[in-house]
Amino acid sequence: MDNTRIIEQALETALLAQQGAEGPPRLAQAMHDAVFPGGARIRPHLTLAVAQACGADDLELAAAAGAAIELMHCASLVHDDLPCFDNALTRRGRPSVFAAHGERLAVLSGDALIVAAFQSLATAGRHAPERLALLLQTVASAVGAPSGIIAGQAWECEPRVALAAYQRAKTGALFVAATTAGAQSAGTACAPWRALGEWLGEAYQVADDIRDVASDPATLGKPTGQDAAHGRPSSAAELGLCGAIQHFDQLIAAASAAIPSCRGSAQLRTLVRLEAKRLVPVELTRRLAPSIARIPA
Amino acid sequence: MDNTRIIEQALETALLAQQGAEGPPRLAQAMHDAVFPGGARIRPHLTLAVAQACGADDLELAAAAGAAIELMHCASLVHDDLPCFDNALTRRGRPSVFAAHGERLAVLSGDALIVAAFQSLATAGRHAPERLALLLQTVASAVGAPSGIIAGQAWECEPRVALAAYQRAKTGALFVAATTAGAQSAGTACAPWRALGEWLGEAYQVADDIRDVASDPATLGKPTGQDAAHGRPSSAAELGLCGAIQHFDQLIAAASAAIPSCRGSAQLRTLVRLEAKRLVPVELTRRLAPSIARIPA
Numbered sequence: 241m242d243n244t245r246i247i248e249q250a251l252e253t254a255l256l257a258q259q260g261a262e263g264p265p266r267l268a269q270a271m272h273d274a275v276f277p278g279g280a281r282i283r284p285h286l287t288l289a290v291a292q293a294c295g296a297d298d299l300e301l302a303a304a305a306g307a308a309i310e311l312m313h314c315a316s317l318v319h320d321d322l323p324c325f326d327n328a329l330t331r332r333g334r335p336s337v338f339a340a341h342g343e344r345l346a347v348l349s350g351d352a353l354i355v356a357a358f359q360s361l362a363t364a365g366r367h368a369p370e371r372l373a374l375l376l377q378t379v380a381s382a383v384g385a386p387s388g389i390i391a392g393q394a395w396e397c398e399p400r401v402a403l404a405a406y407q408r409a410k411t412g413a414l415f416v417a418a419t420t421a422g423a424q425s426a427g428t429a430c431a432p433w434r435a436l437g438e439w440l441g442e443a444y445q446v447a448d449d450i451r452d453v454a455s456d457p458a459t460l461g462k463p464t465g466q467d468a469a470h471g472r473p474s475s476a477a478e479l480g481l482c483g484a485i486q487h488f489d490q491l492i493a494a495a496s497a498a499i500p501s502c503r504g505s506a507q508l509r510t511l512v513r514l515e516a517k518r519l520v521p522v523e524l525t526r527r528l529a530p531s532i533a534r535i536p537a
Numbered sequence: 538m539d540n541t542r543i544i545e546q547a548l549e550t551a552l553l554a555q556q557g558a559e560g561p562p563r564l565a566q567a568m569h570d571a572v573f574p575g576g577a578r579i580r581p582h583l584t585l586a587v588a589q590a591c592g593a594d595d596l597e598l599a600a601a602a603g604a605a606i607e608l609m610h611c612a613s614l615v616h617d618d619l620p621c622f623d624n625a626l627t628r629r630g631r632p633s634v635f636a637a638h639g640e641r642l643a644v645l646s647g648d649a650l651i652v653a654a655f656q657s658l659a660t661a662g663r664h665a666p667e668r669l670a671l672l673l674q675t676v677a678s679a680v681g682a683p684s685g686i687i688a689g690q691a692w693e694c695e696p697r698v699a700l701a702a703y704q705r706a707k708t709g710a711l712f713v714a715a716t717t718a719g720a721q722s723a724g725t726a727c728a729p730w731r732a733l734g735e736w737l738g739e740a741y742q743v744a745d746d747i748r749d750v751a752s753d754p755a756t757l758g759k760p761t762g763q764d765a766a767h768g769r770p771s772s773a774a775e776l777g778l779c780g781a782i783q784h785f786d787q788l789i790a791a792a793s794a795a796i797p798s799c800r801g802s803a804q805l806r807t808l809v810r811l812e813a814k815r816l817v818p819v820e821l822t823r824r825l826a827p828s829i830a831r832i833p834a
Binding site for chain 1: 557694
């Protein structure tokens with residue numbers, strides 16, 4: 241089974257455990273719409289790829305860890321789209337959960353997805369309790385306070401923003417969790433895998449900034465111009481579009497170089513290269529910043 | 538150390554793990570205000586009392602499980618008070634988290650408290666992985682979909698409400714988790730303890746309905762008349778005030794009778810009796826329904 245199928249199946253399993261005839265059907269539908277159809281699923285792909293590179297004997301646990309991280313990502317998108325934050329009506333080219341199901345079910349489905357993430361991880365990890373304990377800590381730290389994605393979003397409510405902490409928390413944390421969880425679910429040391437997650441998280445944040453100013457909403461599947469509209473820090477605003485693209489390429493090169501030498505390193509480098517192409521396509525550079533030479537990842 | 542102190546300390550420990558110089562200070566403050574000063578902490582008191590009745594050798598785990606359940610309860614109150622739900626400006630006699638910190642931090646602090654609950658449980662349970670696995674499932678099921686408190690709240694978004702499922706989920710689920718988790722953290726069978734949680738949960742829901750029509754907001758510490766305002770089902774509306782009080786007394790009697798015979802059963806019966814007095818005080822009955830004879834719990 242290829243990794244895409246493994247990931248979708250793990251997500252389906254996680255959501256199936258949250259359904260039942262005794263539950264409110266609209267909540268189940270809102271949770272489903274928050275998760276399917278998905279985006280690139282880059283975080284669980286990373287988790288699986290790192291687990292495989294570490295010679296994982298139990299891909300079920302890696303898949304559940306990746307799915308838990310993806311569910312947390314989906315939950316954060318649902319809450320970010322709420323009227324009190326981005327008030328976004330579209331997401332992944334479709335109505336956001338808030339637009340489709342209303343504000344109350346957007347709050348509740350985000351909450352329920354956070355619980356679902358922990359529950360599916362606990363279920364998959366019941367036969368490997370030592371690994372489970374580490375994975376729970378990894379996922380919880382990457383999501384909660386003081387430095388997970390919820391804390392990252394909360395920096396937007398502060399009068400003074402600690403910019404590095406904000407970006408590390410808002411985007412980086414879940415990428416670090418993705419690589420770390422891959423190693424932990426394989427029962428191997430996770431420290432060598434942190435840097436890959438950190439560089440990728442930073443690259444992803446820069447790509448997000450670039451796409452927010454340079455993409456058209458139809459291609460991106462969500463509103464653009466949000467950083468300027470909400471006064472959020474943006475590397476595209478700071479460095480200019482050309483500068484941001486060059487910075488992105490440098491971050492991708494650093495991510496690629498940070499992959500520890502191991503059996504699966506070539507496969508991981510391919511994953512990073514393809515992801516870089518998807519995030520900031522050459523065509524977008526040609527159209528908007530034809531003067532710059534892209535570094536091949 | 539008495540149970541009240543054990544519970545407050547477990548909650549402080551859980552929140553301390555969510556703080557750090559690198560985190561956004563307003564989020565930390567909002568999380569703190571959601572949890573302290575608390576209400577009666579009836580759920581963690583139940584967890585501890587059941588664990589003690591079961592002869593727990595590890596009160597740290599029981600305290601962490603009780604604290605996790607209380608954090609989930611606090612998170613649900615913060616989200617229930619949001620403008621899209623109850624739009625409540627006061628809670629426990631003070632400004633609600635939404636009123637004090639704004640809608641965005643109310644959403645985020647609720648989210649972060651859910652994560653904190655799982656994280657603190659995972660930390661306390663690292664030395665007892667088998668018990669931890671059971672506790673994680675108990676807490677997750679009581680909170681998420683299809684039949685936890687989030688599902689209970691989501692029934693309010695349905696065009697047709699399954700009344701029994703709504704009440705079981707909205708209030709009962711966390712009470713069942715409280716008694717179940719007490720037994721599980723002691724490493725004993727939890728099935729005999731479900732009924733106590735179920736009866737108490739139902740009694741608590743009826744008490745809440747009674748207090749929503751019969752208390753004054755200053756004494757209750759939150760707005761009254763909310764059930765009628767939001768068109769929510771209420772046993773006080775269904776049975777009348779006298780009928781609801783008599784139903785409450787019957788439920789408390791059933792809860793008391795459901796306590797399995799064990800070393801700590803007398804202590805548990807005392808807890809139930811005192812809680813019944815606190816929830817629906819004799820003075821309230823004398824004032825509003827002087828004709829009815831209360832059953833002594």
